[in-house]
Amino acid sequence: MEGVAMQDQSQQQQQQQQQLVPPQPVAVERLNQAVVQQLNLEAVKTRAISLFKAISRILEDFDAYARTNTTPKWQDILGQYSMVNLELFNIVDEIRKVSKAFVVHPKNVNAENATILPVMLSSKLLPEMEIDDNSKREQLLLGMQNLPIPSQIEKLKSRIDMIGAACESAEKVLADTRKAYCFGTRQGPQILPTLDKGQALKIQEQENLLRAAVNSGEGLRLPGDQRQMTPALPMHLVDLLPVGDGVHTFSDASGMYMKNTPPLSSNSIGNQGNLLQASGAQLIGRSAASPSAATSATSFDNTTASPVPYANSPRSGTNMMNTPSPQQQQQQQQQQQQQQQQQRQKMMQLPHQQQLLAQQQFRQSQMQGLGQNQMSQLHDLQGQQKFQQLHGQHQMQFSQPMGHQQFQGRQLASGHVQHGIGQSQLGQGNQLNRHLSQFSGAANSALFNAAQGTSNSQMIPNMSATVSSQSLLPRMQFGLAGNNPQRSHASQMLSDQMFNMGASNPGSMMPIQQQQQQQQQQHNTQGAFGNMQPNAQNLQSNMVALQNAQQNHPNFAQQRQQNQQ
Amino acid sequence: MECVVQGIIETQHVEALEILLQGICGVQRDRLRVHEICLKNNPNLGNVASEVRLLCDLEQPEPTWTVKHLGGAMRGAGAEQISVLVRTMVESKVSKNALRLFNALGYKLDHELLRVGFAFHFQRGAQITVTVSSVNKMLKLHATDEAVPVTPGIQLVEVTAPASSENYTEVASAVSSFCEYLAPLLHLSKPGVSTGVVPTAAAAAVSLMSDGGGTTLFSPHTTRIKTAGLAWSI
Numbered sequence: 182m183e184g185v186a187m188q189d190q191s192q193q194q195q196q197q198q199q200q201l202v203p204p205q206p207v208a209v210e211r212l213n214q215a216v217v218q219q220l221n222l223e224a225v226k227t228r229a230i231s232l233f234k235a236i237s238r239i240l241e242d243f244d245a246y247a248r249t250n251t252t253p254k255w256q257d258i259l260g261q262y263s264m265v266n267l268e269l270f271n272i273v274d275e276i277r278k279v280s281k282a283f284v285v286h287p288k289n290v291n292a293e294n295a296t297i298l299p300v301m302l303s304s305k306l307l308p309e310m311e312i313d314d315n316s317k318r319e320q321l322l323l324g325m326q327n328l329p330i331p332s333q334i335e336k337l338k339s340r341i342d343m344i345g346a347a348c349e350s351a352e353k354v355l356a357d358t359r360k361a362y363c364f365g366t367r368q369g370p371q372i373l374p375t376l377d378k379g380q381a382l383k384i385q386e387q388e389n390l391l392r393a394a395v396n397s398g399e400g401l402r403l404p405g406d407q408r409q410m411t412p413a414l415p416m417h418l419v420d421l422l423p424v425g426d427g428v429h430t431f432s433d434a435s436g437m438y439m440k441n442t443p444p445l446s447s448n449s450i451g452n453q454g455n456l457l458q459a460s461g462a463q464l465i466g467r468s469a470a471s472p473s474a475a476t477s478a479t480s481f482d483n484t485t486a487s488p489v490p491y492a493n494s495p496r497s498g499t500n501m502m503n504t505p506s507p508q509q510q511q512q513q514q515q516q517q518q519q520q521q522q523q524q525r526q527k528m529m530q531l532p533h534q535q536q537l538l539a540q541q542q543f544r545q546s547q548m549q550g551l552g553q554n555q556m557s558q559l560h561d562l563q564g565q566q567k568f569q570q571l572h573g574q575h576q577m578q579f580s581q582p583m584g585h586q587q588f589q590g591r592q593l594a595s596g597h598v599q600h601g602i603g604q605s606q607l608g609q610g611n612q613l614n615r616h617l618s619q620f621s622g623a624a625n626s627a628l629f630n631a632a633q634g635t636s637n638s639q640m641i642p643n644m645s646a647t648v649s650s651q652s653l654l655p656r657m658q659f660g661l662a663g664n665n666p667q668r669s670h671a672s673q674m675l676s677d678q679m680f681n682m683g684a685s686n687p688g689s690m691m692p693i694q695q696q697q698q699q700q701q702q703q704h705n706t707q708g709a710f711g712n713m714q715p716n717a718q719n720l721q722s723n724m725v726a727l728q729n730a731q732q733n734h735p736n737f738a739q740q741r742q743q744n745q746q
Numbered sequence: 747m748e749c750v751v752q753g754i755i756e757t758q759h760v761e762a763l764e765i766l767l768q769g770i771c772g773v774q775r776d777r778l779r780v781h782e783i784c785l786k787n788n789p790n791l792g793n794v795a796s797e798v799r800l801l802c803d804l805e806q807p808e809p810t811w812t813v814k815h816l817g818g819a820m821r822g823a824g825a826e827q828i829s830v831l832v833r834t835m836v837e838s839k840v841s842k843n844a845l846r847l848f849n850a851l852g853y854k855l856d857h858e859l860l861r862v863g864f865a866f867h868f869q870r871g872a873q874i875t876v877t878v879s880s881v882n883k884m885l886k887l888h889a890t891d892e893a894v895p896v897t898p899g900i901q902l903v904e905v906t907a908p909a910s911s912e913n914y915t916e917v918a919s920a921v922s923s924f925c926e927y928l929a930p931l932l933h934l935s936k937p938g939v940s941t942g943v944v945p946t947a948a949a950a951a952v953s954l955m956s957d958g959g960g961t962t963l964f965s966p967h968t969t970r971i972k973t974a975g976l977a978w979s980i
Contacts, residue, residue, distance in 0.1 A: 252926075362949050362952060381942065384899075384943050385940065387897040387900045388754045388900060388940050388942065389940060390896060390897050391754060391896055391897045392938065392940060394897075395752070395859070395902055396937050396938060398784055398856055398857035398859075400883070400896060401858065401859055407886070408855075409886070414888055415804075415888060415890045415891060416809070417781065417804060417809035418845075418888050421842055421843070421846060422845070
């Protein structure tokens with residue numbers, strides 16, 4: 182059937198060509214118009230052309246896939262195949278209609294088709310086909326050839342019926358399974374099962390939660406108050422993390438300090454810087470403890486009763502080295518001193534390491550407490566000074582509170598505090614120093630102190646006195662190394678405090694608190710700060726020139742001379 | 747560098763996915779139980795905060811620690827055309843002191859999670875790792891024994907493959923072609939792009955779980971054919 186159809190198709194095409202090609206006066210053989218309409222040859226032609234195009238498109242796609250070596254999208258290709266299939270069916274239908282009207286194309290026998298016509302007309306099968314046919318027939322009629330023909334026919338009919346029934350049941354089973362598995366029909370578009378809207382939304386929500394949790398940790402962060410270490414740590418963490426009892430800050434700190442001395446001490450330095458931001462809970466938990474320590478010991482400073490802050494200073498009458506914490510103290514704040522003494526006694530009772538730790542904590546608290554204590558004393562200063570310029574400098578995290586502290590200067594910045602923030606604030610402090618030195622007034626002493634550039638040498642004795650931990654010391658030295666080379670000796674420091682400001686590196690980091698200490702020292706012991714007053718105006722005018730050290734130099738020189746008494 | 751895609755699957759279909767993966771990958775699955783601790787440092791000096799992850803494999807007899815840093819993803823027009831996410835990744839085994847070390851360096855705990863599930867490691871154009879896990883969070887710090895799933899009904903599927911800057915395109919195409927095999931059950935996409943669940947997941951899961959889908963294997967080859975044949979003989 183197919184072969185005939187194709188033949189007919191080719192014959193029709195030939196016919197059409199014959200119709201189209203010779204426009205000459207030769208009588209063109211045309212089909213009867215009625216027949217043409219009936220046959221709808223145009224439609225067949227269109228279908229044939231579209232089929233041809235579809236197949237060629239598929240071939241092109243495959244060619245492209247082969248060339249670019251990409252994996253083909255099988256879904257698309259299968260779709261295209263199904264389209265081709267459909268078109269073929271349609272064409273075959275059409276041809277069937279056409280072939281009813283025409284049986285053979287060459288109507289007349291002439292020289293051209295004399296040889297081929299018999300072959301076309303013969304109905305005898307080709308030899309291979311014949312053999313095939315025979316074998317199939319034998320297979321079919323096996324055991325039935327003896328019977329008379331009608332019975333053979335009946336048997337064949339029953340066989341056909343049985344096969345038909347089997348096919349139908351198979352189809353049924355397939356259809357049922359397809360329904361059960363929601364596969365959709367074989368032909369036609371697949372009906373995908375859609376999710377219920379509400380369910381889809383819920384799933385979408387959950388998915389967003391999950392993805393956020395995995396990729397960015399949303400929803401997994403415990404708030405600070407819930408970050409209590411569970412007492413029963415899992416096996417793999419048991420040795421690694423310190424388990425604090427979390428009852429008292431001191432005991433916590435001490436316990437943790439004992440266990441993890443090196444990381445703790447170095448952590449403390451970093452923490453001091455972070456404390457002002459009230460950094461979140463750490464695994465060690467010290468920083469969680471220190472704010473509470475801050476509140477409990479408001480202006481605590483681990484100083485001795487001696488007003489002299491510097492250990493190695495020849496001008497200081499008292500030897501600071503007799504206590505582990507050479508914190509400095511203000512005479513003006515007796516209350517604070519008392520508190521400090523009390524706490525110092527407390528500290529004395531604790532083991533040494535714990536003292537250091539507590540000191541560190543208190544220092545940190547002090548930094549936070551400084552603002553409260555010193556605001557009252559330095560109102561005028563604050564009015565005079567331009568904080569904004571300070572902020573323009575090194576943007577340290579604690580630039581703002583440090584600004585306060587600089588101008589307040591009262592509460593001593595203990596050496597511990599200094600080195601806590603020293604490394605990160607040195608440059609800032611330096612800049613500030615220049616300006617602060619030019620302020621006047623008794624209250625300016627703190628400013629002056631803050632403004633003074635301090636060097637390593639001053640810090641280091643304090644540090645060595647206060648902190649026995651090795652890790653701190655080298656760190657501080659490194660941090661301040663770039664500073665004033667003149668500041669090799671503490672005594673020099675005191676005398677050169679004013680000068681130091683001018684000469685110090687703009688980029689170096691100076692601990693501001695220490696500077697405050699120095700200034701306070703001078704104020705307390707020497708009373709040499711009266712000379713600042715005349716320079717107050719200059720300082721204000723010079724505040725703009727933050728970076729310009731030279732402007733400050735004349736002032737410094739004057740002050741230096743005055744300071745050196 | 748690594749190429750990574752993520753997808754989600756409902757917990758009820760996880761077993762079917764396991765069967766499918768077993769058929770495709772041809773390897774045995776490995777159990778997965780990883781405690782992931784994400785540490786962030788506070789930028790003290792104006793630097794950018796950096797993040798590092800410590801992974802503790804709790805499935806081994808001795809917990810083994812790995813430190814991993816995930817960098818930024820590749821950007822640009824080329825990156826948008828690739829269907830996987832290519833990002834820098836550095837990973838190394840470390841001793842158990844890593845946590846202390848990072849704390850000393852100033853890294854603080856940002857968040858932690860526990861992944862429980864299974865993983866397949868195999869080679870198919872690239873060294874691909876598929877992990878299917880439920881992501882659990884801990885209500886108390888470090889309480890891995892009391893972890894609860896973040897999303898009980900949904901598990902995370904992650905397909906990763908290490909890559910280098912020279913061969914990441916091949917690795918990306920290997921990963922994406924592997925992902926096409928999983929299409930009946932789930933869609934995978936770049937992390938951060940949500941996909942939703944696949945509507946054919948239920949049907950595919952049923953067919954995978956049925957006996958015709960291939961039993962767990964003694965011969966990976968035949969099972970692969972069986973499973974593959976059924977999964978998309980639609």
